[in-house]
Every structure is written in C-alpha cells, then in structure tokens.
Amino acid sequence: MSLPSTTKLSPHFFHIPTRLMGLDEEIPSARGNHQEQCYRIVIIQEGEGLLHADESSYPVFRGSVFGSRSLTELMLESIRLTPLKGLYMEYRCFCIDDSASYGIECNVPIHDIPSEILRLAGELESIWGGADQGEPFQLQHLFIKLLQEIHAETVCRSSSQHRPWVEQAQQYMEENYHKDLTREQMAAMAGVSPEHFSRMFRKHAGLTFNEYLTLFRIRKTQERLLTGSKDLNTLAQEVGYKEGLYLSRKFKEAVGVSPTDYKRKPKRIAALNLNHTASLLALGVTPELGVYTPWLQQTPHSNHLSAEHRFDPYALAFDHYYKTIASSNPDLIISYDSAMENKALLALAPVLKLPFKTMSWREQFRFIASAIDKDAAAEEWLARYDELVAHSNEVLNGVLGKRGSAIVWEICVDTAYCFSGSFGRGSQILYHDIGFQPPARLVDEGVHRRGFVEANISEIASYAADYIFITSLPNHPYGQKRVDALFSSKEWLHLDAVRHNRVYVLDQPELFFGYDPISTQAQLHEMINALTEHHKYA
Structure with a gap:
C-alpha cells in the first residue's frame, strides 16, 4: 500500500562501513576526496601520541576517540616508545530523502571512553574481512552498536559542558x-x-x-x-x-x-572492594570495613571477623553506603579510581585510588603495603608465594614437560568470558607464573589489549587450547542447557583438550573472582591439583 501523497517522511539515516584498518598503516589522505557523505573515526587502543587534524594537534592515548568528515586531513604521531595502536574507520551515510548526511563529529578528541567502546572496536576488527557467513549481519550489527555507543558518549560529554x-x-x-x-x-x-x-x-x-x-x-x-x-x-x-x-x-x-x-599512626581503614580487603588481610590487617565473599570469610585470614566489619557495597543506596562508611570512622579509604563515590567520600577521609584493571595484583599489594608501612610483610608474603610457584613448576616439569597453550573460561547464563593475565580469574597464574601461553586466537583478537574476550557459549569450542579451565558454570536452567549443548557438540568433542582429558571444570566462581594475594595462592593450589590429579602434589 502506498503512502498518501501528503505524507512527509522524516529523514532516516543509514550508515555503511567502507574501510577499517589498524593504525600501524598510514591513514589515507583526504586530498581529492569530495564525498560529503563519508566520515572517519579513530579509536586509540594503546600508546600515547598526538593526532594532527588539519592545522590543529591534540594529545591522544588509550581510550581516546575522534570523529570527523572525510575532508579533514589526519595524521598520528607516537610520542612514547610504545607506538599508537588502534583502529581507523571510514563509513558512508545515506538518507532516504537525499537530505544532508549525518555522522559522528567530535572534532576535538574525547578521552576515557567506556570500555564497551574499546571492546566493540576490537570485536569489529576481529571479524572485518572475514565475517562468519552463518551470521551475515554480524558486522553491520557491531558497527551500528559501536556508532550508538560513541554517539551516546559524545552527547553525554556535550551535555556535561553545560553543567551548572x-x-x-x-x-x-x-x-x-x-x-x-x-x-x-x-x-x-x-x-x-x-x-x-x-x-x-x-x-x-x-x-x-x-x-x-x-x-x-x-x-x-x-x-x-x-x-x-x-x-x-x-x-x-x-x-x-x-x-x-x-x-x-x-x-x-x-x-x-x-x-x-x-x-x-595505625590507620582505621575502609576497603571498598574484595581485592583490597584481601590484600590487607594478607598483611595481617583487618580493615574496619571490608568487602568479603563467603569464600573469603571461610579462610583463616578472616578468623576474627565480626559482622560490623563486613560491607556489601552493592546492596546499599548511596545515603546508606555513605553512612555505613562514615560509621567506621576511617583514617583511610581504599578504592579503585573508577568508583563514582570517591569524591563524596573525601569529606570522611583521604581516598587511596588504585587504577582499575591496569595494576597487577602484586603491584596493588605492594602499593597498599607501602601506604600502611607494611612493605616488609608484603615482601615476605610474596617470597613465600614465589617459593610455592617454583615448587609447582618443578612438579609440572616432571608431569607435563612443555606447557603449551591454556585458556580460562567463566561461563554465565548467555555469555562466556576469557581473560588475559592482567584480569585474573586464574589467568595471571597460567600466563605469568607457570609457563602457559594463551591460544593463538586469543592473541589474534588482541586479548592483551582489551584484557578479556566475550563470546557466545557456543563459540567456546572455536578457541582451541591444549588445556581448558572452566572456573564458573551458570546456575540458571537456560544457561545449563546451552552448556550441555556445547559439551555434546561435534566441535567440542573434537578438541584435543577434550580428547586427551585436559579440560578442568573447577566451578568455583567466588574463589576465582578474586585478584589478590589470598585468592591467587588458593587458585594456584586448585589449578596445580587439577593438572596433577593422578600424581602426588603437596
């Protein structure tokens, strides 16, 4: 049925990606490009440098994004030893009534974009030029999702410029x-x-x-x-x-x-996340207020824990969150630098802010120890842990010999995640302590840049590794059904790790969630015991 002639359609825009390349290649020149509908996006995933746009220059680093029309002349320049890495994209904009095109323009780079934008950019890069024919719209879907996220961020930044x-x-x-x-x-x-x-x-x-x-x-x-x-x-x-x-x-x-x-003076400390609570306990310090999982509460480090020491930041509205911390009368608050509440808490005490997911557990442990004059205790603890690692490697040398590749999966209801060594979940042990390597596909997908890879449960079998660890399984029947389908699939059963009984279903999410000294030591024990199940290990 045709529309009445008096009906006027609002302009609707459609965006089509036409080019995607890494920043190790030279950005195409804008000279001679007169396609008004063409737009460019630059996303920085790693490094630090300058972006030259026409006659202006701007600092850029990991988490920077820039968008412009194609007529803008662009050039990137690294200013540190680590070269700039990221993505350059071009896309065309079409409108059903041939009106002016509409694309994302942030002609001054915006910084500290959400990790979701970096994740989507990395996923788009991984399938560009080789999209799965079984999912013909996946690339288009990812690209539009990426544009939506960048657009939302630019609108948010623009509105913040008009704050009171x-x-x-x-x-x-x-x-x-x-x-x-x-x-x-x-x-x-x-x-x-x-x-x-x-x-x-x-x-x-x-x-x-x-x-x-x-x-x-x-x-x-x-x-x-x-x-x-x-x-x-x-x-x-x-x-x-x-x-x-x-x-x-x-x-x-x-x-x-x-x-x-x-x-x-000794400090009354409020630790606002699990990892920093556990770091303090490893140093022999019980915080006045700390975050505990049931697993951590059952360890010997929490023997003298009372109810008033426990803090659940996720179950409290901000007013109660603030009052609970205030009631502990802290001299020091320890938090991640990404926590939105940090500024408001300055009225109570100084907030020691640690970078989120960019410091290893060892670095966080030493940083906290230094702040409370426990450096010697931290080094003693790490020395004992390194002795345990050395012993574990001796055992594995006799049992396994050459290590090969390994991967850790955390399986949720609808999605599975695997991690680089900087994100924990046991991967810090595999890749940093006992000599395993991430599988080739993880390396190709840039897991070290993004820190993790997200996949459908059905895709797990496509990440072949010599050893597979599963630290968490879904409790919901829907998720269990999908895991059962994976374990019975032809692709899964053909994996070398499955055929040689090198799949270890540990399913201890609370233990493997921790990225701290206590959790890491316990994770090492669990993984070594699994790898040496038929051999003596103590």
Missing part, C-alpha cells in the same frame, strides 16, 4: 588546587558576584569555598604522605601552600594530628 557553573567551578578547583585560588577569581570565571558565588557554592558543596579548598588540599597531602615521603616544604608547594609550617598547622586543624604523626 558551580559544578564547573568545583571541578576547576579540584584540578588546580595547587594554584593560588581566590573566591574573587572563581566568581569572575563563573560570571557572578563573589557574594552569589559564596552562597551557591556552599549550597552545592556543603562547605564554603575556603573550607572546600582547604579540605581538598589536606586530603591530597594525606595521599602524598602515604604514597611517597617528601619534606614538608616541598609537599606544601605541591598542594598550594607556600611553606611547610603553615601546611602543618592547617593539617593538624583538619586531621587532629601533625603530618608526621598521621603517617606513623
């Missing part, structure tokens, strides 16, 4: 606290009177301008005292004061003790 001036003023203070800031300067930047600035700032932040600036400077001082020893005069200049004596006075007014006494 008081929020922008607060962020400016947090980024420039080491400078000589005054209320009058901040009011002039916001375009309001100093009196109005004071009223609105206090209403928004709960503190006056001077109170907030002092608090932020003192918290930064506490962080620096815990993460690096410096003389007080140098530290004062780093946080915005002219000399150490004045800093010491302001510090004691805010904290109740001098900077030296704060650094030396």
Whole structure:
C-alpha cells in the first residue's frame, strides 16, 4: 500500500562501513576526496601520541576517540616508545530523502571512553574481512552498536559542558588546587558576584569555598604522605601552600594530628572492594570495613571477623553506603579510581585510588603495603608465594614437560568470558607464573589489549587450547542447557583438550573472582591439583 501523497517522511539515516584498518598503516589522505557523505573515526587502543587534524594537534592515548568528515586531513604521531595502536574507520551515510548526511563529529578528541567502546572496536576488527557467513549481519550489527555507543558518549560529554557553573567551578578547583585560588577569581570565571558565588557554592558543596579548598588540599597531602615521603616544604608547594609550617598547622586543624604523626599512626581503614580487603588481610590487617565473599570469610585470614566489619557495597543506596562508611570512622579509604563515590567520600577521609584493571595484583599489594608501612610483610608474603610457584613448576616439569597453550573460561547464563593475565580469574597464574601461553586466537583478537574476550557459549569450542579451565558454570536452567549443548557438540568433542582429558571444570566462581594475594595462592593450589590429579602434589 502506498503512502498518501501528503505524507512527509522524516529523514532516516543509514550508515555503511567502507574501510577499517589498524593504525600501524598510514591513514589515507583526504586530498581529492569530495564525498560529503563519508566520515572517519579513530579509536586509540594503546600508546600515547598526538593526532594532527588539519592545522590543529591534540594529545591522544588509550581510550581516546575522534570523529570527523572525510575532508579533514589526519595524521598520528607516537610520542612514547610504545607506538599508537588502534583502529581507523571510514563509513558512508545515506538518507532516504537525499537530505544532508549525518555522522559522528567530535572534532576535538574525547578521552576515557567506556570500555564497551574499546571492546566493540576490537570485536569489529576481529571479524572485518572475514565475517562468519552463518551470521551475515554480524558486522553491520557491531558497527551500528559501536556508532550508538560513541554517539551516546559524545552527547553525554556535550551535555556535561553545560553543567551548572558551580559544578564547573568545583571541578576547576579540584584540578588546580595547587594554584593560588581566590573566591574573587572563581566568581569572575563563573560570571557572578563573589557574594552569589559564596552562597551557591556552599549550597552545592556543603562547605564554603575556603573550607572546600582547604579540605581538598589536606586530603591530597594525606595521599602524598602515604604514597611517597617528601619534606614538608616541598609537599606544601605541591598542594598550594607556600611553606611547610603553615601546611602543618592547617593539617593538624583538619586531621587532629601533625603530618608526621598521621603517617606513623595505625590507620582505621575502609576497603571498598574484595581485592583490597584481601590484600590487607594478607598483611595481617583487618580493615574496619571490608568487602568479603563467603569464600573469603571461610579462610583463616578472616578468623576474627565480626559482622560490623563486613560491607556489601552493592546492596546499599548511596545515603546508606555513605553512612555505613562514615560509621567506621576511617583514617583511610581504599578504592579503585573508577568508583563514582570517591569524591563524596573525601569529606570522611583521604581516598587511596588504585587504577582499575591496569595494576597487577602484586603491584596493588605492594602499593597498599607501602601506604600502611607494611612493605616488609608484603615482601615476605610474596617470597613465600614465589617459593610455592617454583615448587609447582618443578612438579609440572616432571608431569607435563612443555606447557603449551591454556585458556580460562567463566561461563554465565548467555555469555562466556576469557581473560588475559592482567584480569585474573586464574589467568595471571597460567600466563605469568607457570609457563602457559594463551591460544593463538586469543592473541589474534588482541586479548592483551582489551584484557578479556566475550563470546557466545557456543563459540567456546572455536578457541582451541591444549588445556581448558572452566572456573564458573551458570546456575540458571537456560544457561545449563546451552552448556550441555556445547559439551555434546561435534566441535567440542573434537578438541584435543577434550580428547586427551585436559579440560578442568573447577566451578568455583567466588574463589576465582578474586585478584589478590589470598585468592591467587588458593587458585594456584586448585589449578596445580587439577593438572596433577593422578600424581602426588603437596
């Protein structure tokens, strides 16, 4: 049935990818390209450098994305030893009524994009030029999903630029606290009177301008005292004061003790995630508040744990979350740097923020130990662990000889995940401690860049490895049915690991979720026991 002639269709846009290449190749020149409908996207997956767009230059690094029309001349330049890695894409835009085209344009790169964008880009790269004929629309689906995610992020960033001036003023203070800031300067930047600035700032932040600036400077001082020893005069200049004596006075007014006494005294610690809780327990320190799994609670390290020490961050609304942490009266809060609540918690104590998924468990363990003067205890613990690793390798040398490839799968209801050594789940042991290598397909798909690979349960059999570990199985009947179908499939049964009984179904998700000293040691025991099931291992 045809539409009435009076009906006017709204413009609808369709986007078709036409080119995808790695950044190790030269970006095509825009000269002579007059296709107005053509757009470009650059996604940085690794490295640090500069993106030159026409006559402007911008810093870019892992998690940067840039979008423009094809007429923009682009060039990338690495500025570190590690070269820039990522993707360059071109796509065409069509409209059903031949109106102007519409594509993503972020002519100044945006940074720290969500990991989902990096994951989708990596998956798109892996199937470009070789899409599975059984899923003919997979590439198109992935590309549109990627565009949606990038578009949503650019809209979000654009709206954040129009935040209330008081929020922008607060962020400016947090980024420039080491400078000589005054209320009058901040009011002039916001375009309001100093009196109005004071009223609105206090209403928004709960503190006056001077109170907030002092608090932020003192918290930064506490962080620096815990993460690096410096003389007080140098530290004062780093946080915005002219000399150490004045800093010491302001510090004691805010904290109740001098900077030296704060650094030396035992700390009441709130650890806001499992890995940092376990790191403290391995050092012989029970945090005032910590996150525990039932598995961790059953270990000898948690023998003296009481109910008030346990904290479930996922079961609390923010008001209760904040009040629970406040009730522990912490001197120090340990969290990942990606936690949205960190800023609000500064009113309670300094927040020691560790990079999320970019520090190994050993680095996190040592960092925490250094902050609480437990360096020697950490090194003793790591030395004992390394002795256990050495013994494990001696046993495996006799039982297995050459290691070969191995993969760890965590199977959920609808999806399965495998990980690089930087993400844990036992892979840190396989690849870093006992000599296994990731299978070729994982390497080809860039698991070391992204940290993990996500796959359908039915696809697990296509990741051939000499040894397969399954650390988690779904409890839901739907997921169990899909796993049963996998285990009975021809592709699975033909795998060398299956035919030679080198598949180890451990199914201990709580144990293998941990990426910390206690969990890693227990994971090592489980994996070695599985690999040496018919041999003596103690």
